[in-house]
Amino acid sequence: xxxxxxxxxxxxxxxxxxxxxxxxxxxxxxxxxAREAGVDKVLIYRYFGSMGGLLExxxxxxxxxxRMEDIFDNLPVDAPHHEIATRIxxxxxRALQKSPxxxxxxCWKLTEQNPLTIAFGKSMEKNGMKALAEMGIIPDEExxxxxxxxxxxxxxxxxxxxxNNPMMNIDYSKPETREKVExxxxxxxxxxxxxxxxxxxx
Amino acid sequence: xxxxxxxxxxxxxxxxxxxxxxxxxxxxxxxxxAREAGVDKVLIYRYFGSMGGLLExxxxxxxxxxRMEDIFDNLPVDAPHHEIATRIxxxxxRALQKSPxxxxxxCWKLTEQNPLTIAFGKSMEKNGMKALAEMGIIPDEExxxxxxxxxxxxxxxxxxxxxNNPMMNIDYSKPETREKVExxxxxxxxxxxxxxxxxxxx
DNA sequence: ACCTGGTGTCACCAGTCGGTGATATACAGT
DNA sequence: ACTGTATATCACCGACTGGTGACACCAGGT
Numbered sequence: 001x002x003x004x005x006x007x008x009x010x011x012x013x014x015x016x017x018x019x020x021x022x023x024x025x026x027x028x029x030x031x032x033x034a035r036e037a038g039v040d041k042v043l044i045y046r047y048f049g050s051m052g053g054l055l056e057x058x059x060x061x062x063x064x065x066x067r068m069e070d071i072f073d074n075l076p077v078d079a080p081h082h083e084i085a086t087r088i089x090x091x092x093x094r095a096l097q098k099s100p101x102x103x104x105x106x107c108w109k110l111t112e113q114n115p116l117t118i119a120f121g122k123s124m125e126k127n128g129m130k131a132l133a134e135m136g137i138i139p140d141e142e143x144x145x146x147x148x149x150x151x152x153x154x155x156x157x158x159x160x161x162x163x164n165n166p167m168m169n170i171d172y173s174k175p176e177t178r179e180k181v182e183x184x185x186x187x188x189x190x191x192x193x194x195x196x197x198x199x200x201x202x
Numbered sequence: 203x204x205x206x207x208x209x210x211x212x213x214x215x216x217x218x219x220x221x222x223x224x225x226x227x228x229x230x231x232x233x234x235x236a237r238e239a240g241v242d243k244v245l246i247y248r249y250f251g252s253m254g255g256l257l258e259x260x261x262x263x264x265x266x267x268x269r270m271e272d273i274f275d276n277l278p279v280d281a282p283h284h285e286i287a288t289r290i291x292x293x294x295x296r297a298l299q300k301s302p303x304x305x306x307x308x309c310w311k312l313t314e315q316n317p318l319t320i321a322f323g324k325s326m327e328k329n330g331m332k333a334l335a336e337m338g339i340i341p342d343e344e345x346x347x348x349x350x351x352x353x354x355x356x357x358x359x360x361x362x363x364x365x366n367n368p369m370m371n372i373d374y375s376k377p378e379t380r381e382k383v384e385x386x387x388x389x390x391x392x393x394x395x396x397x398x399x400x401x402x403x404x
Numbered sequence: 405a406c407c408t409g410g411t412g413t414c415a416c417c418a419g420t421c422g423g424t425g426a427t428a429t430a431c432a433g434t
Numbered sequence: 435a436c437t438g439t440a441t442a443t444c445a446c447c448g449a450c451t452g453g454t455g456a457c458a459c460c461a462g463g464t
Contacts, residue, residue, distance in 0.1 A: 003410080003411055003412080003459090005410075005411070008412085018392065025313075030451080031451065039412090042453085042454080045453070046411085110361045110362065110367075111228065113365060121367070142385070142386045143391075144370070146387075147415090148369065148372055149383065150351065150352075152356075153353075154351065162312075165315070165323070168330055168331070168346070168350045183344070184347045185348075187394065187397065187398075188223060188348050191394045191396070192390040193387065193389070194393070195396070231420090232423080242442065244424080244442080244444090245442070252422090327440080405464105407463090407464085408464100410461080411461095413456105413457080413459090415454105415455090416456100418453095419450100421450065422447105425444105425445090426443105426444085426445085428444090428463090430441075431439090431441090432437100432441090433437090
């Protein structure tokens with residue numbers, strides 16, 4: 001029985017976040033959010049207008065995906081291109097693995113378009129673009145393509161790992177498996193860049 | 203008002219398939235399936251016991267994922283390893299792209315575990331294992347890892363493309379984009395295999 | 405003391421969900 | 435023609451969904 005609209009708003013948003021991370025996006029709904037937040041559902045309509053409005057508010061006021069700058073800042077900018085590309089791929093995967101919320105949102109985005117998934121997609125896109133641009137490998141369109149495909153592959157593997165659902169015996173949550181995958185990706189990227197260098201020398 | 207249990211069973215299964223491909227897996231449910239199949243829902247319980255039973259029956263009696271053998275049969279077994287690996291990745295992607303049902307099931311499997319998604323996963327796994335085994339590259343564990351990651355990446359891109367949802371401007375449904383991706387993957391795999399050959403010669 | 409506006413609580417709506425019991429109907433064996 | 439059985443239809447259940455109107459409460463201003 002607190003009389004503080006801002007606090008109530010935050011309680012609702014926090015409830016939504018807990019609900020998504022604990023039950024997955026399939027469970028979200030006005031009733032479930034209200035229950036989780038310990039709040040009457042009519043307040044959701046009062047403060048956010050509708051379920052879509054709540055998702056929009058969540059997208060605006062919550063940090064949806066890990067900030068890539070925090071990860072990439074300490075990257076030596078004068079490192080060889082293949083090392084930078086490898087770091088982009090692996091750090092991206094590590095960041096996703098650390099955030100169950102982001103994992104759920106990635107999966108949600110594959111299933112449905114709504115204010116939250118759309119905003120999340122834009123946020124991810126911006127992160128990725130910025131990372132690539134800062135690394136100075138943008139001009140090489142094909143390298144960007146390879147990096148993107150690899151990132152997608154790791155994202156998929158991480159999503160599969162969520163429910164103890166490994167693919168081809170690759171359980172990315174197991175450290176030794178992850179290390180093997182990282183080794184393979186690293187050497188594949190290296191080989192790709194070196195083969196292109198060799199080609200341009202011809 | 204036909205009195206033919208087998209025909210009714212098939213009507214139900216066909217309705218489920220239409221529903222999944224048209225509305226996506228989020229729409230499936232006893233009522234929706236019965237509506238789509240033009241059948242009273244009590245018949246679903248009669249013939250399949252429950253919703254889970256229906257999914258199980260669907261998994262048993264329907265072709266869930268494209269048969270890889272049909273694709274790989276005409277593959278020259280004496281081709282270089284990197285060509286075989288590339289073919290595995292690209293054919294896998296093409297097969298998935300051609301089957302909206304399989305796409306939906308892949309996405310479903312990321313979200314929920316039920317008799318259908320479990321059976322689908324096993325089927326995919328078997329396909330993949332067989333393909334890799336027949337290609338004779340199984341002994342090279344790291345190559346298998348790379349191939350798997352790349353397949354996952356393309357699967358993810360295809361899922362993103364489903365709802366006009368490209369990632370980093372990579373819309374895999376556009377032929378020119380797909381060709382570029384295929385080119386990059388091909389040369390990355392080639393470079394990876396060649397770098398390993400060079401290494402083993404040392 | 406009174407009113408006003410923001411806040412929280414409760415009860416309810418129509419619709420859908422998965423699931424079931426009772427009943428009508430068509431067909432096969434006699 | 436009659437009966438038995440498998441098949442299909444209908445009506446209903448409790449629980450849940452998204453959504454809304456009515457009301458209780460508590461604050462601050464006059």
